[in-house]
Amino acid sequence: MINYDVTPDSPYEEQPAIGVIGMGAMGTMYAKYLSTSGWKKIYVCDQPTKYETLREKYADHPTITVLRDGHQVSRISDFTMYSVEAEFIERVVAEYGPSTKYGAIVAGQTSVKAPEKAAFEKYLPDDVHIVSCHSLHGPTVSPVGQPLVLIKHRAPDEALMLVENILRPLQSRFVYLSFEGHDIVTANTQAVTHAAFLSMGTAWANEREYPWETGHYVGGIETVKVNIMLRIYSNKWHVYAGLAILNPSARVQIDQYARSTTELYKLMLAADEPGLRARMYAARDKVFGAKGAERAPILLSEDILDRFSLGRRPSVNGSAGAPPNTHPANSHLSLLAMVDCWAALGIQPFVHLDIAATPIYRMLLGVSEYLFRSPARLDAAIHAAVHDTTYRANDLEFVIAARGWSQCIEFGSFELYQRRFMETATFFESRFDEATKAGTAMLQAIMDSSPAAR
Ligand SMILES: NC(=O)C1=CN([C@@H]2O[C@H](COP(=O)(O)OP(=O)(O)OC[C@H]3O[C@@H](n4cnc5c(N)ncnc54)[C@H](OP(=O)(O)O)[C@@H]3O)[C@@H](O)[C@H]2O)C=CC1
Numbered sequence: 243m244i245n246y247d248v249t250p251d252s253p254y255e256e257q258p259a260i261g262v263i264g265m266g267a268m269g270t271m272y273a274k275y276l277s278t279s280g281w282k283k284i285y286v287c288d289q290p291t292k293y294e295t296l297r298e299k300y301a302d303h304p305t306i307t308v309l310r311d312g313h314q315v316s317r318i319s320d321f322t323m324y325s326v327e328a329e330f331i332e333r334v335v336a337e338y339g340p341s342t343k344y345g346a347i348v349a350g351q352t353s354v355k356a357p358e359k360a361a362f363e364k365y366l367p368d369d370v371h372i373v374s375c376h377s378l379h380g381p382t383v384s385p386v387g388q389p390l391v392l393i394k395h396r397a398p399d400e401a402l403m404l405v406e407n408i409l410r411p412l413q414s415r416f417v418y419l420s421f422e423g424h425d426i427v428t429a430n431t432q433a434v435t436h437a438a439f440l441s442m443g444t445a446w447a448n449e450r451e452y453p454w455e456t457g458h459y460v461g462g463i464e465t466v467k468v469n470i471m472l473r474i475y476s477n478k479w480h481v482y483a484g485l486a487i488l489n490p491s492a493r494v495q496i497d498q499y500a501r502s503t504t505e506l507y508k509l510m511l512a513a514d515e516p517g518l519r520a521r522m523y524a525a526r527d528k529v530f531g532a533k534g535a536e537r538a539p540i541l542l543s544e545d546i547l548d549r550f551s552l553g554r555r556p557s558v559n560g561s562a563g564a565p566p567n568t569h570p571a572n573s574h575l576s577l578l579a580m581v582d583c584w585a586a587l588g589i590q591p592f593v594h595l596d597i598a599a600t601p602i603y604r605m606l607l608g609v610s611e612y613l614f615r616s617p618a619r620l621d622a623a624i625h626a627a628v629h630d631t632t633y634r635a636n637d638l639e640f641v642i643a644a645r646g647w648s649q650c651i652e653f654g655s656f657e658l659y660q661r662r663f664m665e666t667a668t669f670f671e672s673r674f675d676e677a678t679k680a681g682t683a684m685l686q687a688i689m690d691s692s693p694a695a696r
Pocket residue numbers: 263264265266267268269287288289290312325326327328330334351352353354376377378379380381477478480481484
C-alpha cells in the first residue's frame with residue numbers, strides 16, 4: 243500500500259520506491275537531486291548494455307541502486323519515470339510498461355507529450371496511474387525556481403500529491419497542464435525558439451565564421467545570440483528533433499518563422515524602408531503593446547550581457563573596449579522575424595513566459611523586447627536592414643537556414659535533422675566548453691537580475 247503523504251524525512255519503510263528508466267543527462271540529474279534531498283529508494287537503469295558501467299558508477303552510492311533493465315525498475319517502483327528519447331518512447335513503454343507495479347504511478351520526462359500519452363494509454367495496465375512531468379530546463383541549469391510541468395492524466399488526487407511530494411525537493415515551480423496544453427505551450431515557446439537559434443548557427447557555420455571572432459558579434463544582444471546558439475548545439479540533437487518533429491503544433495510556428503524571415507528579407511532587398519517599418523511597428527504594437535509595457539523588462543540592461551561575451555569589443559581610439567551600446571548596426575533579422583512571427587500567429591509571448599518559460603525562451607523574448615521597446619534601437623535595426631550591407635550576406639544565409647530547418651521539420655525526418663544539426667555542431671564543437679560556462683553564468687545572472695523571473 244503506497245503512503246501518499248510522505249517527505250524525504252519519512253521513515254525508510256514508508257518511502258516510495260522511485261524508478262528512473264533512461265540514465266542520460268536528465269535521468270542522471272533527477273537521480274542526483276532526489277537522492278541528495280533524502281529519498282532513499284531510487285532504482286535506475288539504462289539500456290541493458292550499459293548495466294555494468296552504470297553499476298560501477300553508482301557502486302558506492304547508498305541510495306541509488308542500478309538495475310539491469312526497465313522490467314526490473316518497473317516491477318519495484320511506486321513511481322516510475324521514463325527519461326528516454328521522445329523518438330523511442332513508444333518502443334520503450336511497449337517493452338517495460340506491462341511490468342509496472344500494481345497501483346504505481348508512471349511519468350515521462352519527454353519534451354513532447356503526444357507520443358508519450360499515446361504510448362502510456364496503449365501499453366500501461368489499467369491499474370496504473372499516469373501523472374506525467376517535464377522540467378522546462380536543461381540538465382546543467384539549476385532546477386530551483388524553474389517551471390516543472392505536472393500532468394494529472396489518469397490518476398486520483400492522491401497520486402498527484404505523491405508526485406508533488408517526490409519532486410518538491412527540486413524546488414521547481416509546479417505548472418499544471420494537460421498533455422495537449424503542454425504541447426501547445428511548448429510549440430509556442432521551445433520549438434520556434436530553437437528554430438531561430440538553430441538557423442543562426444547554420445548561417446554562421448555556412449559562412450565558416452565564429453561570429454564572436456569577426457568583430458561584428460561581440461557584445462550585448464549578440465552575446466545572447468552566440469551563447470544560446472552554442473548551448474543548443476552542445477546539447478543532444480534528439481532533444482530538439484523530438485520536440486519539433488513529434489509535436490503536432492510545432493510545424494505551424496516554425497513554418498511561419500521561416501515565412502516571416504523570407505518576407506522581411508524581400509523588403510530589405512527591395513529597399514522598402516517604409517514597408518518594413520510599417521510591418522515592424524504593427525508587429526511591435528501587437529506583441530509588446532499594452533501588456534508588455536506594464537511589466538518590467540526581462541533584460542534590465544544590455545551591458546550586463548557583455549560580461550558573458552566570448553569575444554572582445556572592437557577597440558575605440560586605442561582604448562580596450564568600446565563604450566556601452568556602440569555595437570555595429572545590425573539588422574537583427576532573426577529578432578525582427580521572431581516578433582513578426584508572434585504577431586502573425588497571434589501569440590502573446592508574455593502569457594507563455596508566465597506559464598512555462600524555459601531559460602532560453604526567456605532570453606529570446608528578453609532580447610526581442612530590448613530591441614522592440616526602444617524606438618531608437620528598432621529604427622536603427624530597420625535602417626541597417628535596408629541601407630547597411632555589412633550583414634547582408636549573413637542575413638541571406640539566415641533566410642536559407644530558416645527555410646531549411648522548417649522543411650526538415652515539416653518532412654519529419656530524424657535522419658536529416660541529425661545530419662543538419664551535427665554538421666553545424668561539429669563546426670562549433672571546439673568552443674562548447676567555454677560557451678557552456680559563459681551561457682550558464684549568463685542565464686543565472688539574467689534570472690537573478692530580472693524581476694520578471696521571480
Ligand atoms: N536535455 C535536455 O535539455 C532535456 C531533455 N528532456 C527530455 O528528457 C528525455 C531524456 O533526455 P536526455 O537525458 O537529455 O537524453 P539522453 O540521450 O542523455 O538520455 C536518454 C537515455 O535513455 C536511454 N535509453 C534509450 N532506450 C532505453 C531503454 N530501452 N531502456 C533504458 N534506457 C534507454 C538512452 O540510451 P541510448 O543513448 O543508448 O539511446 C540514453 O542513455 C528526452 O525525452 C528529452 O526530450 C527534457 C528536458 C530537458
